[in-house]
Amino acid sequence: MSKKKILVIDDEVNFSNLLKINLEDIGEYEVKAIYKGSEGYEAAREFCPDMIIIDVVLKDADGRDVLSLIKSDSQFQHVSVIILSAVPLKQILEKHPVLLGNTLILSKPITLAMLVEHIHQQLKKSENG
Amino acid sequence: MQKNIIHVMVVEDDRDEAELIGTLLTTAKIPEVSAEAFRVSYQTTLRGAMAEIAKEYVDVILLDLNLPDSGGLDTLIKLRGEAPSIPIVVLTGAYDRKLAIDVLHRGAQDYLIKGKSDHQLLLRSVRYSVERKRAEEELKRIQTQLIQAEKMKSVGRLAAGAAHEVKNPLAIIMMGIDYLTRKFEGPDEKTKMIMQQMKDAVLRADYVVKGLLNFSSLKDLDMKVTNLDEVLKESIALVRHAMEKRQIGIVTDFDPHLPMVKIDRSRIQQVFVNLLTNAEESMPDGCQLTVKTYAKKVESGSSVGYRTEDHFVPGQLSVVAEISNTGPAIPEEILENIFDPFFTTKRERGGTGLGLSVAKSIVDQHKGLIRIYNREEGGVCAAVFLQPVD
Numbered sequence: 035m036s037k038k039k040i041l042v043i044d045d046e047v048n049f050s051n052l053l054k055i056n057l058e059d060i061g062e063y064e065v066k067a068i069y070k071g072s073e074g075y076e077a078a079r080e081f082c083p084d085m086i087i088i089d090v091v092l093k094d095a096d097g098r099d100v101l102s103l104i105k106s107d108s109q110f111q112h113v114s115v116i117i118l119s120a121v122p123l124k125q126i127l128e129k130h131p132v133l134l135g136n137t138l139i140l141s142k143p144i145t146l147a148m149l150v151e152h153i154h155q156q157l158k159k160s161e162n163g
Numbered sequence: 164m165q166k167n168i169i170h171v172m173v174v175e176d177d178r179d180e181a182e183l184i185g186t187l188l189t190t191a192k193i194p195e196v197s198a199e200a201f202r203v204s205y206q207t208t209l210r211g212a213m214a215e216i217a218k219e220y221v222d223v224i225l226l227d228l229n230l231p232d233s234g235g236l237d238t239l240i241k242l243r244g245e246a247p248s249i250p251i252v253v254l255t256g257a258y259d260r261k262l263a264i265d266v267l268h269r270g271a272q273d274y275l276i277k278g279k280s281d282h283q284l285l286l287r288s289v290r291y292s293v294e295r296k297r298a299e300e301e302l303k304r305i306q307t308q309l310i311q312a313e314k315m316k317s318v319g320r321l322a323a324g325a326a327h328e329v330k331n332p333l334a335i336i337m338m339g340i341d342y343l344t345r346k347f348e349g350p351d352e353k354t355k356m357i358m359q360q361m362k363d364a365v366l367r368a369d370y371v372v373k374g375l376l377n378f379s380s381l382k383d384l385d386m387k388v389t390n391l392d393e394v395l396k397e398s399i400a401l402v403r404h405a406m407e408k409r410q411i412g413i414v415t416d417f418d419p420h421l422p423m424v425k426i427d428r429s430r431i432q433q434v435f436v437n438l439l440t441n442a443e444e445s446m447p448d449g450c451q452l453t454v455k456t457y458a459k460k461v462e463s464g465s466s467v468g469y470r471t472e473d474h475f476v477p478g479q480l481s482v483v484a485e486i487s488n489t490g491p492a493i494p495e496e497i498l499e500n501i502f503d504p505f506f507t508t509k510r511e512r513g514g515t516g517l518g519l520s521v522a523k524s525i526v527d528q529h530k531g532l533i534r535i536y537n538r539e540e541g542g543v544c545a546a547v548f549l550q551p552v553d
Contacts, residue, residue, distance in 0.1 A: 046331050052338035057347060091327060099349035120330030122323075122376055142334035142367055145362065 038157055041073050041083035042067040043100065044118070045093045049142075053087070056146050060098075071095030078104050078113075085114040085157060089142075091121055101137075114156040116140055118149075136160055169293060170220060171204045173237055174212045174242075175227040175254065180204050180277055183243035184225060184254075187388045195276040200288075209233040209241060213364055216246045220477075223293050224251045227277075228266075243270050250296035250470050269353050272296060327374050334529050337365050384528060388552055391424050391482055392417045392456055398435035399454060402443065409448045415456040422551035426529055427499040431489075431549075432527060434522040434533075436547045441518065444509070445543065448489035455485045458551065474530040475548065481532075487544040492537040 038091065040063050044050045050067035057063045066081045069076065071092035086104065090097035097117065097133075106112050115137040138156055140149065171188060175181040188201040206212040215221065224246075228238045231459050239253060250272040254261070256342045263274045275285065337374075344358045399413060406413060442452055461475045475481055484527035493501070500506045507516035519535075526533040532548040 046335065049331065049335045049338060052335060052342060056338055057344075058340055059342075120327045120334065122326065143337040143365055144331045144334065145337060 037062060037064040038085065039063070039081060039083045040065045040085045040087060040153070041074075041078055041081055042078070043069075043086065043088040043092070043097065045069050045071070045072060045089065049105050057060065057150075057153075062072065071097060071100040074100040075107070078110055079107070082109075084160075085116065085153065087116045087118050087153075090117055090119045104135045112136065112160060114138075116145065116149075116152060116156060118142060165303075166383065167204050168200050168223045169289070170204070171223050171225060171289060172204050172206060174209070174224045174230065175225070176204045176230050177206045177227070178207075180254075181207075184285065186280055188289070193434055201325060209238055212242060213245050214250060221246070221249055223289055224249055224272060224297075225271075225289070226251050226271075227254045228262075229255070236262070236269060239266055239269050239271055248296070248300060250292040252292050260435055261454075262376045279300045312431065318375075322372075322463070324524075326372050326376050328413055330369065333365050333369055333372075337362065340365070348478070364444070371517070374521065384430060386425050388423050389426050389428055389431075391422065391426075391484055391549065392421055394426070394428055394432050394483060395435055395454055395456065398432050398439060401432075401436055405440075406443055406452070409446075411443060411449065412451045414451060414453045418457045420458075421456050422482055423553050424460050424549045426549065428526075430525045433528070433548075433549060434525050435484070435486070437518045437522045438531075442486055442488040442543070443488070445493075446488050452489075452490045453485075453487050457483055457485075457518065459483050462546075474527075474532060474550070480551050481548040482551075484547045485544055486546075487538060489542045491543075493535070493540070493543055498535070498537075502533075 037043060040057060041051050041065070042053055042065060043066070044053075045114050047069050052067060054065040054067045056095070057065045066077065068077045072087070074095075081138045083093045086101070088097045088101060092100070097119070100117060101117075105113070113136075117137060118141075136156070136159065138152060170225060173181050173184050175184070185203040185205065188203055202403070204215065204221075207230070209230050212224070212226075217225075224242065226239065226242060228235055232240060239251065242253060243461045247270075251270070252273045252275060252325055253266045253271045254275050254277050256277045266274055272295055275288055340358055342360050344355075347354045347358070349411055395415075395417070398416070399549055403413070439452070439454075446452070459481055461479050461481055497508065502519050504520040505516040505517070506520075523533050524548075526547055535543065535545045536547070538544050
């Protein structure tokens with residue numbers, strides 16, 4: 035079975051790197067980490083991810099706008115998304131309720147075990163759907 | 164037409180003078196005050212006056228400064244210290260310009276010279292004192308509210324900023340611990356234990372931040388007309404499992420005719436879950452918890468209803484939810500601190516001390532009241548008073 039590709043977009047460089055290492059150590063995922071929202075769409079086109087893990091508060095962009103841009107490309111219309119953020123859930127939903135669908139919102143900090151569990155479920159859902 | 168009865172307490176040791184004032188007030192027939200009537204009570208000493216205001220509602224005090232047990236400005240200062248919210252009009256025999264200014268500076272509403280006050284002057288002075296004091300109190304209340312709202316706003320901004328700045332590093336530490344746990348995997352139990360403790364510490368810090376966010380995001384309430392019994396039932400369902408595990412029985416006694424309340428359902432549920440959990444945690448296994456609702460008129464003379472922050476006045480209907488347990492009493496010295504932010508008696512078990520202060524803020528926002536007290540028959544009772552829908 036080929037490895038699932040996960041694109042991580044988070045300007046917390048140390049977090050993105052650690053997440054990449056942790057996920058790749060599991061052996062089932064290939065992870066690309068980028069630290070700028072403005073490079074999100076370009077990276078998605080190059081990397082063709084099965085899933086995007088993104089923070090909504092990025093220094094150079096609003097993560098939700100980055101997601102909208104990526105999802106406006108028909109190629110990524112159904113890509114699984116996990117929003118992983120330190121911002122309260124309610125605040126995230128207020129602006130972009132449209133984002134929901136195959137988007138899951140999780141709160142930082144999170145244990146690796148819990149995150150992997152959710153990644154697994156999200157990917158399974160999108161395979162079945 | 165409803166008559167507003169103004170209770171005037173005359174504190175004067177000269178009985179003739181006192182009676183004269185009483186007669187002037189009770190026989191008043193002046194068009195502008197026709198809607199009101201006066202009830203007059205008499206005291207001849209400062210001690211007597213203090214005893215009366217302690218047990219009865221007094222609208223205004225007419226005070227002679229020179230009494231058998233107190234003299235001069237001191238009389239005013241002592242009485243005002245005892246009842247800062249009751250307007251006082253000072254009566255005295257001798258005209259003294261300096262004293263007149265002093266009593267006004269010391270918070271008296273007005274100054275009347277005995278024997279020189281006619282009908283109209285006396286009535287007007289009494290009535291205006293009451294009105295002026297009411298206006299002052301209202302202004303003070305609004306000011307306090309504004310300050311409180313401003314405080315909540317800045318705490319909110321602070322908490323939102325802190326949440327982001329704290330949660331991100333916590334997330335990095337958590338990922339780091341997960342990495343190290345994997346690297347150190349093996350027979351070393353001690354390392355495993357330390358890793359777990361570090362993880363727990365991160366989760367605890369996160370829990371505190373969440374509590375702060377909760378505390379500060381109270382301004383946007385989603386108010387809807389609701390049956391409080393329903394909210395209580397949902398709250399009980401959330402904690403039932405934990406109770407059953409400890410063989411704690413829950414007895415409910417809901418009033419089927421409970422008036423509706425206008426509340427933010429999820430917030431009030433948060434309050435009940437908090438109170439239920441507290442009640443549960445403070446009881447030994449096998450005890451009993453009682454949840455009760457009823458409507459009740461706030462009594463005068465009860466501790467509820469006199470202070471402006473209570474949001475209730477005596478005689479007004481309130482909708483009450485009571486959660487009481489059969490556990491040990493709360494020590495008196497702790498009782499006054501239980502609503503303070505970060506005050507907790509279970510820090511070592513992960514308590515943050517935010518639960519009850521959040522609960523109190525939520526209830527305050529609903530213009531309600533929360534009281535926790537030791538019951539005479541044993542156990543502790545937490546009561547939430549809410550405003551019924553008009």
